[in-house]
Amino acid sequence: MSLTPASDIVGKKPGRGLTGLLLVAIPVLLVCWMVIWPIISAIGRTLWLPNDGGTGRSFSVETYKFFFSDQYSLNNLYVTLWTTGVCAVLLVLICLPIALYLRFAKGRLAAYVQGLAIFPMFVPSIILSYAIIRVLGPNGTVDLLLNSVGLPHIRSPYLTPWGPVIGLVWDNIPLTVLILISGLGAVSNQSIEAARDVGAGRFAVLWHIILPRISNSILVAVSFTVLGIFSSFTLPYVLGPAAPEMMGPFMQRTFRDLNDPTNAITQAVIAFAFCIVFGLFYVRSVAKNRAR
Amino acid sequence: MKRRAFMLSVGGAAAGMVLLPRMAFAEAGKIDWYTSSDQNILDFWTNVVKPKFEAANPGVTLNLVDAGDAAGQTAIGERALAAMQTKTDPQADYFESADWRLPAGAADAGLYVNIKEAGLSNYSRINPLAFDGDYSVPYRGSQVLLAYDTTKLDPANAPKTFADLVTWIKANPGQFIYNRPDKGGSGGNFVRRAILEANGKDLGKFKIDNYTQEAGDAALNPAWEILKDLSGSLFDNGAYTSGNTQSIQLLGQSAITMIPAWSDQAIQAINTGVLPETTGLVQLQDLALPGGFSRSVILSNGVNKDAALKLADFILTEEVQSAVLSELGGFPGVAWDYVSQDLREKYADVIPTTIPTFPGGDWEKAINDGWYRNVAPNVDRAA
Numbered sequence: 250m251s252l253t254p255a256s257d258i259v260g261k262k263p264g265r266g267l268t269g270l271l272l273v274a275i276p277v278l279l280v281c282w283m284v285i286w287p288i289i290s291a292i293g294r295t296l297w298l299p300n301d302g303g304t305g306r307s308f309s310v311e312t313y314k315f316f317f318s319d320q321y322s323l324n325n326l327y328v329t330l331w332t333t334g335v336c337a338v339l340l341v342l343i344c345l346p347i348a349l350y351l352r353f354a355k356g357r358l359a360a361y362v363q364g365l366a367i368f369p370m371f372v373p374s375i376i377l378s379y380a381i382i383r384v385l386g387p388n389g390t391v392d393l394l395l396n397s398v399g400l401p402h403i404r405s406p407y408l409t410p411w412g413p414v415i416g417l418v419w420d421n422i423p424l425t426v427l428i429l430i431s432g433l434g435a436v437s438n439q440s441i442e443a444a445r446d447v448g449a450g451r452f453a454v455l456w457h458i459i460l461p462r463i464s465n466s467i468l469v470a471v472s473f474t475v476l477g478i479f480s481s482f483t484l485p486y487v488l489g490p491a492a493p494e495m496m497g498p499f500m501q502r503t504f505r506d507l508n509d510p511t512n513a514i515t516q517a518v519i520a521f522a523f524c525i526v527f528g529l530f531y532v533r534s535v536a537k538n539r540a541r
Numbered sequence: 542m543k544r545r546a547f548m549l550s551v552g553g554a555a556a557g558m559v560l561l562p563r564m565a566f567a568e569a570g571k572i573d574w575y576t577s578s579d580q581n582i583l584d585f586w587t588n589v590v591k592p593k594f595e596a597a598n599p600g601v602t603l604n605l606v607d608a609g610d611a612a613g614q615t616a617i618g619e620r621a622l623a624a625m626q627t628k629t630d631p632q633a634d635y636f637e638s639a640d641w642r643l644p645a646g647a648a649d650a651g652l653y654v655n656i657k658e659a660g661l662s663n664y665s666r667i668n669p670l671a672f673d674g675d676y677s678v679p680y681r682g683s684q685v686l687l688a689y690d691t692t693k694l695d696p697a698n699a700p701k702t703f704a705d706l707v708t709w710i711k712a713n714p715g716q717f718i719y720n721r722p723d724k725g726g727s728g729g730n731f732v733r734r735a736i737l738e739a740n741g742k743d744l745g746k747f748k749i750d751n752y753t754q755e756a757g758d759a760a761l762n763p764a765w766e767i768l769k770d771l772s773g774s775l776f777d778n779g780a781y782t783s784g785n786t787q788s789i790q791l792l793g794q795s796a797i798t799m800i801p802a803w804s805d806q807a808i809q810a811i812n813t814g815v816l817p818e819t820t821g822l823v824q825l826q827d828l829a830l831p832g833g834f835s836r837s838v839i840l841s842n843g844v845n846k847d848a849a850l851k852l853a854d855f856i857l858t859e860e861v862q863s864a865v866l867s868e869l870g871g872f873p874g875v876a877w878d879y880v881s882q883d884l885r886e887k888y889a890d891v892i893p894t895t896i897p898t899f900p901g902g903d904w905e906k907a908i909n910d911g912w913y914r915n916v917a918p919n920v921d922r923a924a
Contacts, residue, residue, distance in 0.1 A: 258854070331575050387776075387796030408780035491721050491781040492917035505612035506723045528891050 288521060295515045312515040314443045322326035324493040324520070328410060332485070332495060336417045337471050337492070340425045343418065343472070348429035349459070352436070370423035374416070379415055382407055412488030413495065415482060420473045428473065432466020465534050476524055496520050504510040548924040551753065558819070571602045572845045572852060576836065576867035577614040577636035579725075579785060581809050583607055585869045601848045607680060611640075615737045620642045622652050625842045635852060640901060641676035642749075648676055659850055664858035666875040670896075677855045680874035681805075683793045683897055684824070685833025686728040688807045689799040691821040698924060701737045702827040707767070709799075710809035713801045716798035718776040721917070723909040725785035730831040730913060731801040739763035742828045744897050752903035761907060765915040772916060781917065791802050801830060808870030831897045834874060873877060900916030 252496060295313070297306040316322045352360055371376075384390045386407040395403065406412045430531050436459050444458050482497035494502070496516060504513035576583055585606060591603045599800045601678050608614035614636055621631035622644055641653050656664065656674040671679035687706070689699060700706040710717045720728030723877075740760050742744050747760070772779035778795050788800040789810050800812075810816040824830065839849045839854070855861065860882070862873040872879050 256593055321918065324918065377706040378791075382790060383794075386794065387791065405777070408777060408782070487783055487787070490917075491783075494913075501724065502909075502913075505610070507906055 270410065274341060284368060285395055288518075291514045291518050291521075295511060295518055297520070298511065313519075315512070316515055321492075322499075325496060325499045326496055327497045328493040329479060329520075330523070332414055332417070334473050335414055336421065339414070339418050339476050340421055340474055341467060344422060344425040345467075345517060345540055347422075348433055349455075350428050351426070351493075352433040354498070367415055367423045368427045369419050369421075369521055372420075374483040375487070377420060378414055381488060385412075385415065408490050410490060410493075412490075413481070413485040416484040416488050417478050421477065421486065425470045425474055425475075428466055428470040430464065432463035432469075435466075436462045465538060468530055468534045472527045472534075476529045476531075479524055479527075480520060500528050544817065556728070557702045559710045560867065562675075563679040566655050569844060570600055570848065571604050572848050573604050573606065573632055573843070574633045574635045574637065574852075575606050575608040575614050575617050575633060577608050577611045577691060578638050579803075579806065579854065581806055581869065582637065583834075585864075589868055590861060591855065593860065595853060597855065598848070598851060601851070602843075603852070614639060615643050618647060618652070621840050621842065622647050622650060625650060625652055630844060631842050633840055634845045634849040635840070639677070639838045641674055641836075641838050651841055653677075653847065654841045654850065656839070656853070659839075659853075660856070661854045663854050663875070666857055666879045668874060668876045671834040671836075671874050673834070675837060677785060678857070678874070679834040679836045680853075680862075681869065682832065682834045682869040682874065682896065683803050683805045683871045684821050685727050685734075685801050685806070686804050687799055687830075688789075688802040688816065688823045689821050689823065690797075691794065691819045693798045695819070696821050699821060699823045701823070701826055703734060703838045704827075707771065711772055713798065714774040715776050715778075717800070718780060718782055718791060718797050718800050720782040720784055720788050722912050723781075724783050724864070725788075727788060727803050727806075729803045729908075732764070732908060733765050734825070734828070734830045735767050736761060736764040736908070737831075737897065738897075740768055744899075747900055747904055749900040749902045749904075752907060755902070757911075759908045761911050762915075763783065765911060768912070768916045771772070790814060792820070804832070805870040806871075812870075829897055831899050833896065833898045836874075888920075898899065 266395060274362065296308060296310065297308050298309045315323055344366075347362065351363055351366070354362075372380075376493060382389070385405060387405045389405070392405070395401070406415055441454055444454050480497055481495065482501065486501075487497040488500045489498070496519075500513050500516045500520070503509050503535060564736050574586070576586070586603070591605065595602055595747040608617055617633050618639070621633050633780040641795065647653060650886055653676040655675050661678070662679050667679055669922070671682065673679070685699070698703070700709045719731045722732040736747075742761070775781075782791065785803060785806055789802060789806065791797050792800050793801075793810070793816050804822070807816065807820070807822055811818065811820050835851060839846065839853060843849060857875055859875075862875050863880055863884055865871050865873050866880060879884060
């Protein structure tokens, strides 16, 4: 680095590079300290288990063998994957129309719709859980409304796998809508008008003009929400069934109630492994965007 | 590098440092108090004990902290134990309800004050049945009982024995629910009562140190059969709530007819209107549902140890002990002679004749894990 004025005027500016590195250093250090290092240590601690005699540690895949041979643990993993998959599909189906509407609609109604779509972001999930019990639970508001017009009782989703699905979908609508709207910003009005001019219908415009442009945003939205849902805790804990449980409550219970950190960490490592796959999708799509 | 760029980067780094967690230190005269109990206990301390104690002891304040659950409070205990070894400030003085055996080795290391030798003036008032070693102050008790909707079930027909209860649950499918045994004591002690039923109601069979894999299987497997047999007749073909409060909420919404509930929570819920006036309470007569005393411990390395001892003495006074009955619906930790006669008569239905208690330790782990693996999944919910 040079302190002569010339270096600031001519050619590349080495000072700017250093500034960038300094600015990014704190987040990178925090990520290394609080995310990367715990992952490495977790993998180490579940693969090098203490010996029976209490002296030293040796390599063993016993805890992983137990997880993948234990039907109870596998059921928990399946229900987590099922919940995550169902939520991701529902989120795209619900949020894409909202995002399309908000991209193309103007006026006061659109502002209200946007406000409603972003609202769940400001509701803590514990409050949401109890509200869902009140509204969708047995003898809840929905039941009362249906009864008052003479319709029969519905079977409440509370304490079934659908309880967390409803809560998680509602909770993740704002993030998904925001990402999709920002993706739709890349679709220019001209390209749509051009397509209409040559006689494309609404569906053709969506399929051939809009979707190809925002496929990347959909991928980003899905990988973001999937990462959050896979590791969610409060909603499945309060609204879900006792068994099978999602990985979040299962890990917490193994760690704290059963006092079994080794198996809890094993479950966590298996959860990382699944999340890394979704994380890679996200990284790949960001990298592809940058390369353009 | 330009001065502006340098200022920017240094400023950014400084801003980052501000966001890092800051060190905290305990304050003299402020008792750091932790609880692992439910919200009603925290409310009781916030609204009753704290103002009374602070008025009686000028200059001393209470910092009431919710540790979440027993494991959360044990983690604070572990931090205090580590602080003891490094002779630093544990930032904790008082645990509202704790097992002095946890964390392991803490009592031997001298983490908890020996209450018997601490010279509390009210120590002799404590109910002799309530003691559990010398390291804790029993100050309130609670027991699980059955809460039910008297508009759907005539009090005359309420079950009086466990066998009656099983018959009633099966005759009225979908009208009973209990919570997962590790998520709250009402369901936990219902499960323990079923375990006692499967073992000839023999309390002596279960001790804190006699758990072995074989003994556990022999004692618990028959209980899992009883509970599995019940599951199809529970609410929604075998649903289990995730806590004491959620069970009360379902009873309040009239979705079910009967739940096991803590006596103190049920009485408070009726008083505050969460449960309707028409809620009935009944205890099994052949062997009561288990319960127990809550015992406070004091940390010997806390900055405010002396004030904490004063607090322990204070909660055994007649003023607070009567409030335990009238405000909390629990039963007092002191012998009944130290509570006024009219309160004794008014709360006759929560004065227990027997309080079966069930040991924790390895039994607790075996019960929690066994229930999740054996009882919870084996239900066809769609049927």
